[in-house]
Amino acid sequence: MTEVVATPPAAASKVNLLDFDREGLREFFAQLGEKPYRAEQVMKWIYHNLEDDFGNMTDLGKALRAKLGEACYVGRPNTLVDKAAADGTHKWLLGMDTGNAVETVYIPEPTRGTLCVSSQIGCALNCQFCSTGAQGFNRNLSTAEIIGQVWVAAKYLGNVTHQNRRITNVVMMGMGEPLANFDNVVAAMKLMRDDLGFGLASKRVTLSTAGMVPWIDKLSDAIDVSLAVSLHAANDELRTELMPINKRYPLAELTAACQRWVARKPRTSITFEYTLMKGVNDQPEHAKQLIRFMRRLPTCKVNLIPFNPFPGTQFERSDADTIRAFQTQLLNAGILTMLRRTRGDDIDAACGQLAGQVHDRTRRSAEIRKRVNAEVTHAV
Numbered sequence: 062m063t064e065v066v067a068t069p070p071a072a073a074s075k076v077n078l079l080d081f082d083r084e085g086l087r088e089f090f091a092q093l094g095e096k097p098y099r100a101e102q103v104m105k106w107i108y109h110n111l112e113d114d115f116g117n118m119t120d121l122g123k124a125l126r127a128k129l130g131e132a133c134y135v136g137r138p139n140t141l142v143d144k145a146a147a148d149g150t151h152k153w154l155l156g157m158d159t160g161n162a163v164e165t166v167y168i169p170e171p172t173r174g175t176l177c178v179s180s181q182i183g184c185a186l187n188c189q190f191c192s193t194g195a196q197g198f199n200r201n202l203s204t205a206e207i208i209g210q211v212w213v214a215a216k217y218l219g220n221v222t223h224q225n226r227r228i229t230n231v232v233m234m235g236m237g238e239p240l241a242n243f244d245n246v247v248a249a250m251k252l253m254r255d256d257l258g259f260g261l262a263s264k265r266v267t268l269s270t271a272g273m274v275p276w277i278d279k280l281s282d283a284i285d286v287s288l289a290v291s292l293h294a295a296n297d298e299l300r301t302e303l304m305p306i307n308k309r310y311p312l313a314e315l316t317a318a319c320q321r322w323v324a325r326k327p328r329t330s331i332t333f334e335y336t337l338m339k340g341v342n343d344q345p346e347h348a349k350q351l352i353r354f355m356r357r358l359p360t361c362k363v364n365l366i367p368f369n370p371f372p373g374t375q376f377e378r379s380d381a382d383t384i385r386a387f388q389t390q391l392l393n394a395g396i397l398t399m400l401r402r403t404r405g406d407d408i409d410a411a412c413g414q415l416a417g418q419v420h421d422r423t424r425r426s427a428e429i430r431k432r433v434n435a436e437v438t439h440a441v
């Protein structure tokens with residue numbers, strides 16, 4: 062684990078270029094009286110060469126470099142902590158402003174490297190099994206704070222866009238509900254997809270939602286990315302207990318939104334995430350309910366996730382035999398079902414757990430945790 066001293070934030074009066082997608086950057090350069098192609102040159106420096114110092118952007122004239130230095134900066138989040146696990150998983154705690162931090166996690170596999178990115182500081186949706194949800198909501202991240210997580214990880218990993226990619230996939234699956242921070246998340250995902258940004262194909266950028274139904278339709282209009290849905294239960298009663306958002310957007314509405322998504326993007330599928338919690342949602346009748354749910358979305362798949370316990374939770378991970386039996390029941394019914402390996406167990410891998418250690422020092426967080434624990438005890 063490395064402790065890194067945070068760098069001071071750049072002057073508030075300057076504009077952070079990480080807040081702009083390509084279109085926004087061209088407009089900003091036009092306001093500076095510069096040609097649009099200059100914006101594209103700077104984009105390449107920022108996202109391909111991971112350069113944040115205008116002085117090193119050698120194909121820009123000296124006068125332009127000085128002008129940029131006066132007007133703007135490339136403001137990435139500060140690395141407060143980085144932790145490497147024995148299995149190669151890497152987690153960064155990134156400081157966004159005084160007292161606030163989010164987590165970004167890199168998961169290397171033989172054929173790909175996935176970066177899990179946060180969209181909010183905390184989360185308001187209060188899913189009962191989630192370490193982030195237990196901390197409550199603080200604020201949305203800006204576009205710069207979202208794409209800045211990719212930038213920091215890319216720099217650390219020596220990622221070379223279009224050549225030697227260490228980050229092949231990005232999932233908006235970290236802290237927060239990305240569709241509740243729609244505009245900033247979409248702008249950041251545009252930068253992930255843009256050839257002058259990180260240049261990732263649509264199937265390699267995934268947004269995961271707890272089921273914010275109206276924004277699922279809006280997302281399919283706004284950008285071409287992949288969709289994952291946190292399901293965790295396929296009956297309304299249990300899902301509402303585990304995920305209060307289900308009361309607002311119950312399974313019938315969620316199913317219809319997913320069917321519309323698939324109809325609009327016929328070559329894509331949706332991944333449904335299902336975290337297995339001992340004695341809560343891992344029994345044969347739960348698998349049957351999930352099979353019935355998936356029959357309405359026949360091109361989609363299920364990702365089973367063994368629950369990752371965190372301090373204070375009332376839930377436990379299902380045992381290995383139960384997980385295998387649950388998966389077999391789904392596979393026998395013809396449902397494409399994957400089982401996610403747990404990674405980074407030695408670095409507080411449950412989402413929000415590391416940031417939680419920062420937030421737990423606040424009274425508000427302690428109160429929320431107490432209330433959630435009381436509710437969970439009631440629910441189970």
Ligand code: SF4
Pocket residue numbers: 184185186187188191192193194195235236237238271291
């Ligand atoms: S699971 Fe996702 S949506 Fe639910 S509380 Fe946690 S971060 Fe928020």
